[in-house]
Amino acid sequence: MQELAHYTLEHCTDAQMVTGALVGGLLKMVVRMLAARRVLEIGLFTGYSALAMAEELPDDGELISCEIDETRAAVARxxxxxxxxxxxxxxxxxxxxxxxxxxxxxxxxxFLDADKEGYIEYYECCLPLLRRRGLLVADNTLWSGRVLQPEQDADRAVDAFNRHVQDDQRVDNLLLTVRDGVMLAFKRG
Ligand SMILES: C[S@@+](CC[C@H](N)C(=O)[O-])C[C@H]1O[C@@H](n2cnc3c(N)ncnc32)[C@H](O)[C@@H]1O
Known part of the structure; x- marks a missing residue:
C-alpha cells in the first residue's frame, strides 16, 4: 500500500484523490468491526482504498469496485x-x-468515493444493495469546507447529499470530521 500511494503521488495527475492512510485506516477498522465479507466501492482510482479494505476481508471475501477510467484501473490491477x-x-x-x-x-x-454530482443517485442505488444493519461510508463530505458556502456544482452536490442522508429515515447517520469529512450511514434493522 505504501508503494501504491508513492506511485500514485509520483505518476498520477489528481493524486490528491487517493484516500490516504487516515481514511484508509478508518475503512480497515470499519470492515473489521462489521466482520464484512462483501464490500462495494464506487471510485477505485489506483486502488488504495480497495486494497486497504481487501486486507481486512476473509480469504473468501469479495470487494467489487467500480471505475470509469481504464488507465487508473490498469494501475490498480x-x-x-x-x-x-x-x-x-x-x-x-x-x-x-x-x-x-x-x-x-x-x-x-x-464506500462512495466517485464524482460528487452522482452521490445521491449512487446512494439511492446502493442502499437497497446494502444488508440491513450494513454501513454506507461516503468520503469528502466536508468538501474542503465548501459545503458551508456552496458556489460550484460539486459544492452544491455534496451539500445536497449530506442533507439527503440527514433526512433519510432508513438510516442513522454521522458526519465525521475526519480529513475531508466522512459520512457514515447505518442502514436500520
Ligand atoms: C476520489 S477517486 C477514488 C479514490 C480511491 N477510492 C482511492 O482511495 O484511491 C474517484 C474515482 O472515481 C472515478 N469515477 C468518476 N466518475 C465515475 C463514474 N461515473 N463511474 C465510475 N467511476 C467514476 C474516477 O475516475 C476516480 O478514479
Missing part, C-alpha cells in the same frame, strides 16, 4: 496482483450507475 489480498477485488470498468444495475444485494458495506 498491477498493484492488486502484487498483493496476496488482491484476488478479493473485482473491478467493474465503466460508469458506476450502469455497473450497479447488474449487482445483487447483501453487501455489508458500501
Amino acid at each position: 498491477d498493484f492488486l496482483k502484487r498483493s496476496r489480498h488482491g484476488g478479493k477485488v473485482r473491478i467493474m470498468l465503466g460508469p458506476a450507475k450502469q455497473s450497479l444495475r447488474g449487482l445483487t444485494g447483501g453487501f455489508d458495506m458500501v
Whole structure:
C-alpha cells in the first residue's frame, strides 16, 4: 500500500484523490468491526482504498469496485496482483450507475468515493444493495469546507447529499470530521 500511494503521488495527475492512510485506516477498522465479507466501492482510482479494505476481508471475501477510467484501473490491477489480498477485488470498468444495475444485494458495506454530482443517485442505488444493519461510508463530505458556502456544482452536490442522508429515515447517520469529512450511514434493522 505504501508503494501504491508513492506511485500514485509520483505518476498520477489528481493524486490528491487517493484516500490516504487516515481514511484508509478508518475503512480497515470499519470492515473489521462489521466482520464484512462483501464490500462495494464506487471510485477505485489506483486502488488504495480497495486494497486497504481487501486486507481486512476473509480469504473468501469479495470487494467489487467500480471505475470509469481504464488507465487508473490498469494501475490498480498491477498493484492488486502484487498483493496476496488482491484476488478479493473485482473491478467493474465503466460508469458506476450502469455497473450497479447488474449487482445483487447483501453487501455489508458500501464506500462512495466517485464524482460528487452522482452521490445521491449512487446512494439511492446502493442502499437497497446494502444488508440491513450494513454501513454506507461516503468520503469528502466536508468538501474542503465548501459545503458551508456552496458556489460550484460539486459544492452544491455534496451539500445536497449530506442533507439527503440527514433526512433519510432508513438510516442513522454521522458526519465525521475526519480529513475531508466522512459520512457514515447505518442502514436500520
Ligand atoms: C476520489 S477517486 C477514488 C479514490 C480511491 N477510492 C482511492 O482511495 O484511491 C474517484 C474515482 O472515481 C472515478 N469515477 C468518476 N466518475 C465515475 C463514474 N461515473 N463511474 C465510475 N467511476 C467514476 C474516477 O475516475 C476516480 O478514479
